[in-house]
Amino acid sequence: MEVVRVEGLGKTYPGGTKALEDVSFSIDKGEIFCLLGRNGAGKTTLLRILATQLKPTVGRASVLGHDVLAEPQAIRPHIAVVPQEARPQMLLSPYDHILYFCLIRGQSRAQARERTQKVMEDLGLWEHRDKLASDLSGGLRQRLIIAMAMVADPEVLFLDEPTIGLDPLGRRSVWSMLRALTKKGATILLTTHYLDEAEVLADHLLIVDKGRTAFLGTVDEAKGDTGVGMRVIVEPTAGDGSTAPEILEPKSAEEILAIVERGLREKRKVTFKPASLEEAFIKIVGGSIEVENT
Amino acid sequence: MYIGLFDALPLLRDPMLLVVISLFSFLPVIFIFVFADQASAVQSLIGAIVLTFSFTGLFASQSVYFNKQWFRFQDMLVASKVSPASYAVGLSLSGLVVALPGVVVALVLLLLSGGSSPAGIVLLLATSFLLWIGLVFVGFAIGATTKNARRANSIPQVLSIALGFLPPVYYPLSRLPAIAQPIAMLIPTTHAAQLAKYYFGLISIPASEVVIGWAYLLGFAALMGFIASRRAHWVDP
Numbered sequence: 001m002e003v004v005r006v007e008g009l010g011k012t013y014p015g016g017t018k019a020l021e022d023v024s025f026s027i028d029k030g031e032i033f034c035l036l037g038r039n040g041a042g043k044t045t046l047l048r049i050l051a052t053q054l055k056p057t058v059g060r061a062s063v064l065g066h067d068v069l070a071e072p073q074a075i076r077p078h079i080a081v082v083p084q085e086a087r088p089q090m091l092l093s094p095y096d097h098i099l100y101f102c103l104i105r106g107q108s109r110a111q112a113r114e115r116t117q118k119v120m121e122d123l124g125l126w127e128h129r130d131k132l133a134s135d136l137s138g139g140l141r142q143r144l145i146i147a148m149a150m151v152a153d154p155e156v157l158f159l160d161e162p163t164i165g166l167d168p169l170g171r172r173s174v175w176s177m178l179r180a181l182t183k184k185g186a187t188i189l190l191t192t193h194y195l196d197e198a199e200v201l202a203d204h205l206l207i208v209d210k211g212r213t214a215f216l217g218t219v220d221e222a223k224g225d226t227g228v229g230m231r232v233i234v235e236p237t238a239g240d241g242s243t244a245p246e247i248l249e250p251k252s253a254e255e256i257l258a259i260v261e262r263g264l265r266e267k268r269k270v271t272f273k274p275a276s277l278e279e280a281f282i283k284i285v286g287g288s289i290e291v292e293n294t
Numbered sequence: 295m296y297i298g299l300f301d302a303l304p305l306l307r308d309p310m311l312l313v314v315i316s317l318f319s320f321l322p323v324i325f326i327f328v329f330a331d332q333a334s335a336v337q338s339l340i341g342a343i344v345l346t347f348s349f350t351g352l353f354a355s356q357s358v359y360f361n362k363q364w365f366r367f368q369d370m371l372v373a374s375k376v377s378p379a380s381y382a383v384g385l386s387l388s389g390l391v392v393a394l395p396g397v398v399v400a401l402v403l404l405l406l407s408g409g410s411s412p413a414g415i416v417l418l419l420a421t422s423f424l425l426w427i428g429l430v431f432v433g434f435a436i437g438a439t440t441k442n443a444r445r446a447n448s449i450p451q452v453l454s455i456a457l458g459f460l461p462p463v464y465y466p467l468s469r470l471p472a473i474a475q476p477i478a479m480l481i482p483t484t485h486a487a488q489l490a491k492y493y494f495g496l497i498s499i500p501a502s503e504v505v506i507g508w509a510y511l512l513g514f515a516a517l518m519g520f521i522a523s524r525r526a527h528w529v530d531p
Contacts, residue, residue, distance in 0.1 A: 014531055048369075048530070051369075051372070051373045052372065052373060052529065053369055053372045053373065053529060053530060054529065054530045055529060055530070055531055072529070073375075076372070076373055076374055076375055077374065077375040079373050080370070080373055080374070081369055081370055081372075081373040082370075083366035083369040083370060084366075085366065086365060086366035086367070086369070086370065087364065087365055087366070088365070089303070089304055089365065091303075091304035091307065091308070092303055092304060092307075096300075096303060100296055100299070100300040100303070101300075101370075103296040104296045104297055104300065104371065104374075104376060105374055105375065105376070106375060148370060149370060152374060158373070
C-alpha cells in the first residue's frame with residue numbers, strides 16, 4: 001500500500017532560492033525511506049513539504065492519500081515529525097514533555113498518563129522520567145524528542161537527521177527503535193547525511209543533489225548501478241615496508257580465491273573491504289559528505 | 295490551554311523566578327510610594343497593572359521565537375491536529391498565567407487603598423486586556439521574524455522601555471513638558487494608562503479623549519493583528 005506519493009515536486013523559496021526541482025518517488029507502508037544528500041541539498045525542504053509545514057511551488061505530494069496542499073488537516077492527525085536539532089525544555093522533565101504533548105494532542109488526563117508511561121517504557125525513558133532534561137545525555141534528549149513525536153502513535157513518522165550528534169551506541173539505539181516501529185506498521189521517512197545509517201536502515205533511498213533526484217532505489221541498486229564492488233587490499237605483513245599495498249577489485253569468486261592463494265603463498269596480508277554506500281554516493285554526487293562537512 | 299501551560303511550566307515550577315517576573319513591573323511603584331504621596335503611588339499601581347499586561351503581550355515574542363526556532367515544538371505541533379488558533383492563544387496566555395499573581399496582588403492593594411469601584415477595576419482590566427491583545431500581535435510579529443536568540447531577547451526589552459518606562463504610565467501625563475505630551479499620546483500604553491486612571495477618578499479627561507483612547511487601542515490591535523498575520527506563519531510559504 002502506497003503511503004507517500006510525490007510527483008514532479010519543486011520548491012522555490014520566496015527569496016528566489018531553488019531548493020527542489022522535479023522530484024518524484026513513492027513510499028510503501030512499513031518502509032524506512034532515507035533521503036540522502038549534502039547539507040543544503042533539499043532534504044529538509046522535501047521532508048517539511050510532506051509533513052505539511054512548507055508549501056511546494058510546483059508538483060504534487062500526497063500522504064496517506066491526501067494532498068499536502070489541499071487537505072493538510074486530513075494528514076496531520078496521522079503523522080508526527082522529529083525536526084532537525086529539536087531540543088527539550090531544559091527545566092522540565094521527560095515526563096512533563098511527553099505528558100503535555102499527549103494533552104496538547106487532545107488526550108484526556110487518564111489517557112495521557114497511560115500513554116506517557118507506555119511510550120517512555122518503550123523508548124527506555126521511564127527510569128529517567130523525573131530528571132531535568134538538562135541532566136540527560138544527548139542520546140536521551142534525542143530519544144525524548146522522538147518519544148514526544150511518538151505519543152500520537154503516528155502512521156507516518158518524519159525524522160530530520162534524528163541521530164545527529166549522537167554517539168555510536170545512541171545511534172544504534174535509535175536505529176533499533178525505528179525498526180521496531182516499522183514492524184508495528186509505521187512508515188518512516190528520514191533524512192540523514194550518515195551513509196552508514198542509510199545503509200543499515202533504508203529499504204529505499206533517494207539521493208538528492210542540488211534539489212534534484214540523483215538516485216532512487218535500494219542500497220544494493222545504488223552500489224550496483226555505480227559499479228562499486230568489493231575491494232581487496234593486499235599488503236606486506238607488519239614491519240615489511242618493501243612493497244606498497246595493492247588495491248584489487250575482483251569480479252568473480254575465482255579471482256577472489258586466486259588473491260587469497262597468492263596472499264598465503266607470498267605471506268602477505270589480505271583485507272576484504274565490502275562495497276559501501278559511501279563509495280556509491282561519492283560516484284553519484286561526486287564528493288564525500290563527511291569531507292564536505294569538515 | 296495545555297500549550298500555554300507547557301510553555302509557562304518552567305516558570306511556574308520555579309517560585310523565585312515567578313515572583314521576580316510577576317512583580318517586575320511593580321518595582322517602580324515601591325519607589326514612588328516611598329518618595330511621593332499615596333495618590334501618586336495609586337496612580338503608579340494602575341500603571342503597573344497596565345504594563346504587566348503590556349509586557350506579557352510583548353514577551354510573547356520570546357515564546358514564539360523559542361518554540362519555532364529553538365525547541366522546534368511549533369514544527370512538531372503543525373504535524374498534529376493542533377490548530378494554529380489554539381497554538382497562538384496558548385502561547386499568548388502563557389505569559390498571562392505567569393503574570394497573574396502579580397496582577398492579583400496589585401488589585402488587592404488597589405482595593406485596600408480605597409476609592410476603587412468594581413466598575414473601575416473591570417474597565418481597568420478591559421483597557422489593559424485590549425492593549426495586551428495589540429502587544430501580543432506585536433510579540434508574534436517580532437518572534438516570527440527574529441532569526442537569532444539574542445534579538446529575540448533584546449528587542450522586547452528595548453520596546454518595553456520605550457512602551458513602559460518612558461511614557462507617562464507610572465506618572466501623570468501632566469509631568470511631561472507640553473511639547474512632549476503629544477508625542478507621548480502616540481504610544482498605546484499612554485492611552486491605556488490614561489483611560490485606566492480616568493476610570494479610577496485619578497485624572498479627568500474630556501469625553502472625546504476617552505473615545506479617542508478606546509479607538510486608538512482598537513485601531514492599534516487591529517493594525518498589529520494585520521501585521522502579525524502577514525509575518526507569523528503556521529505553514530511556511
